[in-house]
Amino acid sequence: MGISRRKFLKVIGVAGSAGLVGKANSTFGVDQFTGSPDRFGVLTDLTRCVGCRTCEAACNEVNKLPPPKVPFEDQSVFEQIRRTDVNAFTVVNRYPNPQPGGPPIYVKHQCRHCDEPACASACLVRAFTKTQEGAVTYNKGVCVGCRYCMTACPFYVPAYEYNKPFSPEVKKCTMCYDTRVSKGGIPACVEACPMETMTFGKRSDLIRLARKRIIENPDKYIDHIYGEQEVGGTSWMYISGVPFEQLGFPMDLGTKPYPELTKGFLSMVPAVLVIWPALLGGFYMFTQHREEMGVSEETIPQEKEDQL
Amino acid sequence: MFRKTIIGAVSAWVIGVLIVSQATEEKETSSQNVPEVCTLGTLSKIYEPVLFSHGQHTLMAEDCATCHHHSEPGVTLACKECHGAPFDPKNLNMPGLKGAYHLQCMGCHQQMSSGPVGCTDCHAKRISQQTGMEKK
Numbered sequence: 001m002g003i004s005r006r007k008f009l010k011v012i013g014v015a016g017s018a019g020l021v022g023k024a025n026s027t028f029g030v031d032q033f034t035g036s037p038d039r040f041g042v043l044t045d046l047t048r049c050v051g052c053r054t055c056e057a058a059c060n061e062v063n064k065l066p067p068p069k070v071p072f073e074d075q076s077v078f079e080q081i082r083r084t085d086v087n088a089f090t091v092v093n094r095y096p097n098p099q100p101g102g103p104p105i106y107v108k109h110q111c112r113h114c115d116e117p118a119c120a121s122a123c124l125v126r127a128f129t130k131t132q133e134g135a136v137t138y139n140k141g142v143c144v145g146c147r148y149c150m151t152a153c154p155f156y157v158p159a160y161e162y163n164k165p166f167s168p169e170v171k172k173c174t175m176c177y178d179t180r181v182s183k184g185g186i187p188a189c190v191e192a193c194p195m196e197t198m199t200f201g202k203r204s205d206l207i208r209l210a211r212k213r214i215i216e217n218p219d220k221y222i223d224h225i226y227g228e229q230e231v232g233g234t235s236w237m238y239i240s241g242v243p244f245e246q247l248g249f250p251m252d253l254g255t256k257p258y259p260e261l262t263k264g265f266l267s268m269v270p271a272v273l274v275i276w277p278a279l280l281g282g283f284y285m286f287t288q289h290r291e292e293m294g295v296s297e298e299t300i301p302q303e304k305e306d307q308l
Numbered sequence: 309m310f311r312k313t314i315i316g317a318v319s320a321w322v323i324g325v326l327i328v329s330q331a332t333e334e335k336e337t338s339s340q341n342v343p344e345v346c347t348l349g350t351l352s353k354i355y356e357p358v359l360f361s362h363g364q365h366t367l368m369a370e371d372c373a374t375c376h377h378h379s380e381p382g383v384t385l386a387c388k389e390c391h392g393a394p395f396d397p398k399n400l401n402m403p404g405l406k407g408a409y410h411l412q413c414m415g416c417h418q419q420m421s422s423g424p425v426g427c428t429d430c431h432a433k434r435i436s437q438q439t440g441m442e443k444k
Contacts, residue, residue: 196407
């Protein structure tokens, strides 16, 4: 007999674990989100926005947010780049036009409703859901306030109610899911915009529309749809006449969805927690039994020697 | 006799004015009634209706089709004949009425660097229910 029983079991155990690793990677690693093909999206045409902030006012109204410190007609807010806030689910920021004498570019910033949201993946309690309609919604009932979603979001979107110690919530754009989109309506900001900067429709149709606009007006647009593939694709997409890096868009996100960075090894945790104790416990039992056997084996030769 | 002369002269004058006013209409739609002022009030929730000086723009534009675009030659339709509700899935590139107004009007004003481009330049703000939007 070439191999001991102990060695054989060890080899089998390691091979089994290795096999499980391979299986986990292939099962849970996805390259492209293919769920809910009819999901909606919003295409924002940055050549149209004039910075009137009617979208911000509409969002404020439908979400029953408190009136802002600075009224929406006030253009002085554009002097600083703003982030989304617990009382401002969307903000418009102004960027200078790289072409001298050109009008400034206004960029509406809000949750991008990613196809594979980092916030949903990071959440400990599954408070975020990517709905069939495309909106990423938040369930305040299960949230524990850990704010991992805020750390995970590559666009710095979720805001937290630090000023409410007893019932804080994470606040972000909901794509007006509960009040409008789930009932066949369109988000309030999209409806309010006088310039139809934003177009609401099926994400697949919007990509075609964006491509059409870019092809028909090659001098007007940069040949890129931001959000088509960034972080695996987002429902809220942008086309622009000015390079995106000059408009505050993060350009280093890549096309791999954020959940995929952690799905591989995280999905193995339950398997490891079940199998390793069983395997190692098995090894322990065998070595115990072996030691017991070893004690009696040690004494026998001594007796045999005595007999001899 | 004098009265008849007066009546005749006045009638001739009136007819003459009518003929002259018709003759100076050099547009294709000269036979139709070209409005002088249009009140654009279908979408007036936040703002008062726009009093659009259509007559002034007809003098500036060489051709009706400059603004009344994408229709057959000689056909002049009001904006709302084609632009209805926005985001029709079959025609996503066609703006709705509000978007069409702003894109067409402000687009030209921006391009020509003349003409109103601010919100209240064309329509005054209503005192609305919306918090944050009220005039302070």
